[in-house]
Amino acid sequence: MTQMLIEAKGLxxxxxxxxxxxxxxxxxxxxxxxxxxxxGLVGESGSGKSTLGRxxxxxxxxxxxxxxxxxxxxxxxxxxxxxxxxxxxQIIFQDPSGALNPRMTIGATVVEHxxxxxxxxxxxxxxxxxxxxxxxxxxxxLSRYPHExxxxxxxxxxxxxxxxxxxxxxxxxxxxxxxxxxIRAQIMNLLHQLQRERGLTMLFISHDLSVVAHMxxxxxVMHLGRIVERAPRAALFKTPRHPYxxxxxxxxxxxxxxxxxxxxxxxxxxxxxxxxxxxSGCSFHTRCPRAxxxxxxxxxxxxxxxTEHQIACHHPLE
Amino acid sequence: MTGEASTPLxxxxxxxxxxxxxxxxDGISFDxxxxxxxGLVGESGCGKSTTALALMRLIRDxxxxxxxxxxxxxxxxxxxxxxRARRGADIAMIFQDPGTALHxxxxxxxxxxxxxxxxxxxxxxxxxxxxxxxxxxVGIAAPEERFAVYPHEMSGGMCQRVVIAMAMxxxxxxxxxxxxxxxxxxxVQAQILELLQGLVxxxxxxxxxxxxDLGVVAGMTDRVAVMYxxxxxxxxxxxxxxxxxxxxxxxxxxxxIPQLDSxxxxxxxxxxxSVQGAELQxxxxxxxxxxKASEVCRTPPALREIGENHFVSCWNxx
Numbered sequence: 001m002t003q004m005l006i007e008a009k010g011l012x013x014x015x016x017x018x019x020x021x022x023x024x025x026x027x028x029x030x031x032x033x034x035x036x037x038x039x040g041l042v043g044e045s046g047s048g049k050s051t052l053g054r055x056x057x058x059x060x061x062x063x064x065x066x067x068x069x070x071x072x073x074x075x076x077x078x079x080x081x082x083x084x085x086x087x088x089x090q091i092i093f094q095d096p097s098g099a100l101n102p103r104m105t106i107g108a109t110v111v112e113h114x115x116x117x118x119x120x121x122x123x124x125x126x127x128x129x130x131x132x133x134x135x136x137x138x139x140x141x142l143s144r145y146p147h148e149x150x151x152x153x154x155x156x157x158x159x160x161x162x163x164x165x166x167x168x169x170x171x172x173x174x175x176x177x178x179x180x181x182x183i184r185a186q187i188m189n190l191l192h193q194l195q196r197e198r199g200l201t202m203l204f205i206s207h208d209l210s211v212v213a214h215m216x217x218x219x220x221v222m223h224l225g226r227i228v229e230r231a232p233r234a235a236l237f238k239t240p241r242h243p244y245x246x247x248x249x250x251x252x253x254x255x256x257x258x259x260x261x262x263x264x265x266x267x268x269x270x271x272x273x274x275x276x277x278x279x280s281g282c283s284f285h286t287r288c289p290r291a292x293x294x295x296x297x298x299x300x301x302x303x304x305x306x307t308e309h310q311i312a313c314h315h316p317l318e
Numbered sequence: 319m320t321g322e323a324s325t326p327l328x329x330x331x332x333x334x335x336x337x338x339x340x341x342x343x344d345g346i347s348f349d350x351x352x353x354x355x356x357g358l359v360g361e362s363g364c365g366k367s368t369t370a371l372a373l374m375r376l377i378r379d380x381x382x383x384x385x386x387x388x389x390x391x392x393x394x395x396x397x398x399x400x401x402r403a404r405r406g407a408d409i410a411m412i413f414q415d416p417g418t419a420l421h422x423x424x425x426x427x428x429x430x431x432x433x434x435x436x437x438x439x440x441x442x443x444x445x446x447x448x449x450x451x452x453x454x455x456v457g458i459a460a461p462e463e464r465f466a467v468y469p470h471e472m473s474g475g476m477c478q479r480v481v482i483a484m485a486m487x488x489x490x491x492x493x494x495x496x497x498x499x500x501x502x503x504x505x506v507q508a509q510i511l512e513l514l515q516g517l518v519x520x521x522x523x524x525x526x527x528x529x530x531d532l533g534v535v536a537g538m539t540d541r542v543a544v545m546y547x548x549x550x551x552x553x554x555x556x557x558x559x560x561x562x563x564x565x566x567x568x569x570x571x572x573x574x575i576p577q578l579d580s581x582x583x584x585x586x587x588x589x590x591x592s593v594q595g596a597e598l599q600x601x602x603x604x605x606x607x608x609x610k611a612s613e614v615c616r617t618p619p620a621l622r623e624i625g626e627n628h629f630v631s632c633w634n635x636x
Contacts, residue, residue, distance in 0.1 A: 044503040180361035182589035185574040251508040253533025260537040
């Protein structure tokens with residue numbers, strides 16, 4: 001068994017939205033990311049992807065369950081372990097404009113990030129310069145304000161801030177979704193390169209399965225707060241076993257008119273269920289073409305089907 | 319289906335939209351045949367939405383030039399009252415974000431009724447009946463009940479269906495769909511695209527589909543116009559454009575899309591640089607990012623036909 005750098009055990013996060021209603025954003029998630037691996041996390045909006053990412057880096061506390069870092073519980077850490085956790089776990093957000101203070105220069109933003117972790121001013125400044133160069137920007141960008149640079153450059157600045165503390169684990173929450181196609185490829189290649197050079201462990205959250213295919217060695221699929229399938233990339237894309245994964249893959253438009261027009265597409269009927277009012281049994285049964293009476297009453301647990309492939313389904317695809 | 323010899327439904331010539339010194343749309347010409355779907359693609363800021371808004375006459379405080387004939391009527395020269403009579407009746411628009419396209423405090427059914435009674439001389443009772451029919455037509459279950467709900471009570475996909483029902487209410491001849499599925503999940507996107515395609519076939523209206531998603535373009539459109547920094551740089555039948563992209567920008571754009579099922583471990587090809595400031599560039603606006611750029615690119619290239627109905631504006635294309 002490979003050593004997991006970060007691990008979720010029975011992780012749940014509930015939000016009370018009115019006196020009698022509770023939204024289960026995370027509903028019992030078990031998930032580990034091995035050191036040096038990049039795990040892709042996909043699913044529709046509202047499936048709990050971002051909540052899981054934020055909980056894994058400690059921006060949110062779980063309602064139930066544990067987050068383990070190097071096998072140690074992160075719930076009530078010793079001060080020295082806490083300091084390390086802050087340094088070792090970083091996050092990159094979707095919208096780089098919202099993630100940067102408009103009234104601070106890029107340099108001041110990165111330096112502040114390091115100063116709160118206890119770096120001296122001089123060390124923080126040289127570290128910020130090194131980080132911005134690794135993110136593919138010239139050091140002259142340190143004196144620029146966010147509005148003075150393009151969206152792709154802003155995302156590089158956010159990446160520079162995240163890698164400046166030399167973290168072991170990064171959550172990248174839709175890091176290229178707000179970017180144009182030609183810029184998206186640049187940022188994907190940068191993340192790939194950083195991951196390889198620094199041996200980073202990454203959780204890569206995206207709703208775009210083509211991007212995930214290029215970034216990740218393993219993929220986990222979320223549906224309404226649960227992991228419903230997890231597999232190495234090739235297995236997940238070539239032989240998906242959960243009907244939801246199958247439908248997600250089939251819904252992606254392929255930029256090739258000849259293939260796109262001949263495809264058999266599974267179009268899901270009905271609505272994405274409301275996370276605050278989840279269906280009984282398997283939460284996908286309302287839209288699933290294979291659902292039976294069993295699915296309406298019994299929620300299938302995530303179980304292994306093969307060495308590295310797990311699914312939560314009563315009637316998997318062949 | 320290409321823009322055949324029959325009289326076009328819409329004929330746009332030298333459309334120009336300038337906000338001060340910045341020409342957001344710089345003299346573009348294209349046409350749309352009845353029953354044809356034209357894709358308008360390009361990255362953010364290239365002028366695709368501005369083109370649609372100009373055709374709808376929804377832009378104020380800008381210098382607008384050129385002509386746009388819809389069924390022989392010049393839209394850009396109409397006075398506000400005459401335009402108001404056309405808007406919704408002959409030319410309708412679907413916006414990207416259904417959340418903001420609907421009035422949050424008016425029941426969705428009444429919003430459709432308003433669109434109907436504004437243009438058709440029918441009783442409120444008749445309009446209500448037609449609105450319910452429209453809701454049914456766009457795939458909303460129990461339309462009599464859904465007539466009375468507010469937008470916040472519906473999902474994003476449902477709201478977009480209502481927006482489509484409103485746009486279709488008076489059976490317009492031309493539909494402008496501005497990123498109609500960008501804000502939606504892929505599974506819902508597949509539903510909405512299927513709906514749009516069916517409605518368009520049934521009604522035989524002309525459509526301009528604005529999107530940055532080349533996968534959507536590949537599956538939906540008959541013809542594609544690629545925009546870069548306010549100009550159309552290439553225009554051809556969809557299959558022709560994907561099979562034989564001639565402009566270096568189109569070529570780069572197609573290459574930079576990560577493929578779902580191939581080339582996972584290779585770096586994604588990129589287009590260097592960014593579009594920022596391109597509208598102020600003299601000569602070919604793509605030249606600073608173009609590998610083929612040469613001396614001749616200092617003179618702006620014109621859109622010329624170099625194959626049957628295949629237009630490109632590049633000096634260095636054979």
